[in-house]
Amino acid sequence: MEQLLQLLVAGLALGARYALVTLGFVVIFRATGVINFAQGSLVLLGAYLTYQFAGPWQWPFLLAAITSVIACGACGPVIERLLLRRMVGRPAFAVIMVTLGLLIVIEQAVPTMWGQDPKNMGDPWGIDTVQAGAVTVAVRDLWTLGLTALAIAGVFGFFRYSRYGLAMRATALDQEAAQAQGISVRRVVALSWTIAGAAAALAGITVASGEAGVSPSISQIALAAFPAAILGGLDSPYGAIAGGLVIGVSQTLTAGYQPDHAAWLGDNFHVIMPYVVMIAILLVRPYGLFGTREVERA
Amino acid sequence: MNDHRGTTERGALLSLDGLEVRYGGAIHALRGVRLEISDGEIVAVLGTNGAGKTTLLRALTGLLPAHKGHITGGTLTLAGTSLLGLDPADVVRRGIAQVMEGRRVFAELTVEENLRTGAFTRADKRAVAADFDRVYSLFPILAERRRATAGYLSGGEQQMVAIARALLAGPRLLILDEPSLGLAPAMVRRIRDNLTEINRQGTTVLLVEQNARMALSIADRGYVLETGRVVLDGPAATLLADPEVQRLYLGIGEREGVSIRELARQRRAEQQGVVSR
Numbered sequence: 001m002e003q004l005l006q007l008l009v010a011g012l013a014l015g016a017r018y019a020l021v022t023l024g025f026v027v028i029f030r031a032t033g034v035i036n037f038a039q040g041s042l043v044l045l046g047a048y049l050t051y052q053f054a055g056p057w058q059w060p061f062l063l064a065a066i067t068s069v070i071a072c073g074a075c076g077p078v079i080e081r082l083l084l085r086r087m088v089g090r091p092a093f094a095v096i097m098v099t100l101g102l103l104i105v106i107e108q109a110v111p112t113m114w115g116q117d118p119k120n121m122g123d124p125w126g127i128d129t130v131q132a133g134a135v136t137v138a139v140r141d142l143w144t145l146g147l148t149a150l151a152i153a154g155v156f157g158f159f160r161y162s163r164y165g166l167a168m169r170a171t172a173l174d175q176e177a178a179q180a181q182g183i184s185v186r187r188v189v190a191l192s193w194t195i196a197g198a199a200a201a202l203a204g205i206t207v208a209s210g211e212a213g214v215s216p217s218i219s220q221i222a223l224a225a226f227p228a229a230i231l232g233g234l235d236s237p238y239g240a241i242a243g244g245l246v247i248g249v250s251q252t253l254t255a256g257y258q259p260d261h262a263a264w265l266g267d268n269f270h271v272i273m274p275y276v277v278m279i280a281i282l283l284v285r286p287y288g289l290f291g292t293r294e295v296e297r298a
Numbered sequence: 299m300n301d302h303r304g305t306t307e308r309g310a311l312l313s314l315d316g317l318e319v320r321y322g323g324a325i326h327a328l329r330g331v332r333l334e335i336s337d338g339e340i341v342a343v344l345g346t347n348g349a350g351k352t353t354l355l356r357a358l359t360g361l362l363p364a365h366k367g368h369i370t371g372g373t374l375t376l377a378g379t380s381l382l383g384l385d386p387a388d389v390v391r392r393g394i395a396q397v398m399e400g401r402r403v404f405a406e407l408t409v410e411e412n413l414r415t416g417a418f419t420r421a422d423k424r425a426v427a428a429d430f431d432r433v434y435s436l437f438p439i440l441a442e443r444r445r446a447t448a449g450y451l452s453g454g455e456q457q458m459v460a461i462a463r464a465l466l467a468g469p470r471l472l473i474l475d476e477p478s479l480g481l482a483p484a485m486v487r488r489i490r491d492n493l494t495e496i497n498r499q500g501t502t503v504l505l506v507e508q509n510a511r512m513a514l515s516i517a518d519r520g521y522v523l524e525t526g527r528v529v530l531d532g533p534a535a536t537l538l539a540d541p542e543v544q545r546l547y548l549g550i551g552e553r554e555g556v557s558i559r560e561l562a563r564q565r566r567a568e569q570q571g572v573v574s575r
Contacts, residue, residue: 163418170404170415176364177402182390182419182467 002134007256008249013141013206015248016148020203021225022232022240023155024196029234030172031192033092034084038099039200040222041106046072046201047121047208047218048114054122061122069201076197077190103219111216118213127211140210151202152241155195159237164191172235224251227278233291242289246281247274310334311502312358312394312471316372319350319357319526321365327353329526330372335471340493340503342513342534344547345523351506352399354523355475358504359396360386376471390419395469399476401460405449409440412448412459416466425468432499433462436492454485461492471502478509490516510547514538522547 021039028036046068053064083102087095125139159165164187171178171188179185200222207221208214224247232243255270262269281289312335319328328350335341345351356362357369358381374381376392384392395416404412413433417426434441437458443451448459457477464472474493478486486509494516497503507513514520514534522530522543530537537543 163414166407166411166414167418169407169411173404173406174402176361177398177404178415179361179364179386180359180390180396180398180402181415181463182387183415184385184387 003256005135006137007252009135009137009145010141011249011252012245013138013144013248014252015228015245016144017203017206017221017244018225018228018248019152019241019244020148020199020206021222022229022244023152023237024199025226025229026232026234026237026240027155027168027192027199028196029229030237031168031189032080032084034095034099035092035234036084036099036196037096037222037226038079038102038106039196039225040219041103042072042075042197042200043204043207043221044106044110044216044219045075046204047214048110048119048204049201050205051114051119051121051208051214055119061124064122065205068205069198072201072204073194073198076193076195079197080189080193103222107216107219114214116216118215121205121208121214123205123209125210138210140206143209144206147202147206151199155199156237164188168192224274227274231278231281231288233288235292236288236290239288239290246289247277250274250277310375311337311339311377312504313375314372317354317357317369317374318371319353319362319367320370321353321367327367327526328357331523331526331528333521333528333531335502335504337470337502338497338500339519340497340505340517342510342517342520343504343506343523344508344510344513344520344537344543345506346508346546348525349523350526351523352475353526355396355473355506358389358473359394360384360389387419390467390469393468393470394473395464395467395471396473397457397460397464397475397477399479401453401456403448403451403456403459403463405447407448408445409448409451409459410444412463413440413466416463417468420466420468426466429466429468433465436465436495437462454481454488457481457485457489458492461489461496465496465501469501471504472496473504473506475506476508477505478507478512486512508547510537510543 021043024039024042025036028034049068049071050064053059053067054061059067079102083098084095087098123140125143128139129136130139130142159169167178167183168188168191170181171183171185175185178188203221204218207218212218225244228243228247229240230243231246232239232241251270251273254273258265258269259267285291312333314331314333317328317331318326320326331350331354333343343351343354353362353367356365356367357374360381362368369382376394379392381389381392404415407415413430417429420426439455440458440462443455448456451459461474461477477489477493481489490512493503493505505513505517514537517534519532520534520537521528522537530540530543
């Protein structure tokens with residue numbers, strides 16, 4: 001029982017990190033129809049910038065983290081402006097290859113600048129744990145859950161109540177009709193990339209905090225978050241959160257129980273678990289958990 | 299009273315002259331279109347599929363580039379200032395709002411959210427609130443269903459959402475593309491009455507329709523568009539009484555499928571007639 005609770009908390013925290021990355025996939029997909037694989041590169045950048053600010057430059061950790069989130073939020077629209085806007089109207093395949101290419105470039109550039117060895121990001125909670133009864137929880141997981149909940153509530157509140165949030169939802173439904181209302185699709189797209197960039201940076205910071213450390217391999221979280229986006233429904237922000245949590249929990253439970261109960265599956269089965277879950281859910285619900293069945297009068 | 303001389307004296311709200319539109323450099327969609335709308339008028343534009351009606355509206359509202367279309371000649375002014383090269387948001391801010399063909403409501407948003415998108419360009423909260431009251435009194439059913447998801451409304455109610463959304467932009471000129479399309483006759487009559495009321499409250503209306511009878515029943519004047527050209531224009535009553543309009547757009551008589559230009563050519567041989575180009 002204690003083990004289950006412990007795994008659930010860790011799984012939700014992992015799922016929250018996925019959810020942040022997934023939210024970025026979904027927000028950009030809704031605005032532009034592009035699946036942005038470069039998301040992983042902003043995860044990486046977010047963690048390394050925080051390390052740079054808090055480590056070598058000795059800034060307070062909170063300031064370093066916030067600055068890094070803002071910087072990555074600003075990077076998003078720059079990438080869109082320099083690369084993706086030139087690809088408007090090109091085949092989806094070509095656009096996806098551009099984002100993949102960008103991911104590979106940044107994945108190589110980061111270790112060139114900062115080296116291959118893992119860094120300590122300088123977060124104040126480090127490897128601390130807290131005891132609740134017999135359950136041991138990593139402090140970094142609690143921070144991850146809190147910060148993610150805050151960020152996601154902020155984004156959803158923005159969608160629901162703000163003028164530009166409404167514009168983003170309208171644009172996702174019918175771009176030309178949105179334009180006809182005087183909504184600037186360009187601004188909506190830029191805003192989507194900002195949100196995705198900032199969310200990716202926060203994901204990177206939460207992944208790299210604690211004992212994990214900052215290393216080039218953390219961009220791989222985007223690979224596991226991609227099936228989360230698909231199984232949640234690529235056009236649904238709610239699906240992004242649900243998909244992220246489902247993947248995170250199932251992956252952690254697999255890592256916790258599978259070696260004892262199904263050892264024949266091998267040592268690293270949890271690594272492919274996101275894809276197993278994705279395939280299983282897509283077989284039952286082809287548009288994902290929350291994907292669009294179009295709203296139409298019967 | 300609504301003849302050409304009258305309109306120019308009152309000064310045109312919207313004025314097009316020699317307007318040329320091409321798509322992708324190849325298709326010549328509008329050829330030298332001349333059209334004027336005075337403040338306070340209802341003007342109908344009639345034409346069959348492919349006559350250029352929707353292209354005309356795209357040209358007015360800045361949506362041509364999204365369809366790889368370009369204005370390649372002529373002038374287009376609203377209250378004396380050119381609209382050429384403006385993007386859709388600028389056009390809305392200048393006072394032109396449109397109801398697109400097929401309604402195009404945001405299906406997953408509520409009625410009220412749909413209406414809020416219409417007011418996207420406006421910062422004057424008090425005036426927007428007043429316009430909300432105005433459209434809700436014009437369409438009481440929308441006030442009742444303001445929290446309903448727009449996609450689940452009936453076709454007629456969705457058309458009301460589309461019209462109300464356009465009105466929330468606070469337009470001087472309201473443009474409607476085929477508002478009667480796909481609606482039951484009773485609903486067409488209601489929409490027609492709504493448009494008369496909207497016009498009475500001071501909004502100029504440009505009504506593009508295949509349903510000529512509906513359009514001409516409320517319009518002051520009308521234009522007939524054929525393969526990108528204005529082939530006929532005049533007061534609504536004159537158009538309604540015009541034998542060719544009756545044959546081609548009102549289904550009276552038997553010579554369907556013959557174009558007005560063809561008929562005009564035949565008739566010119568006999569005598570001078572209605573204005574035709």
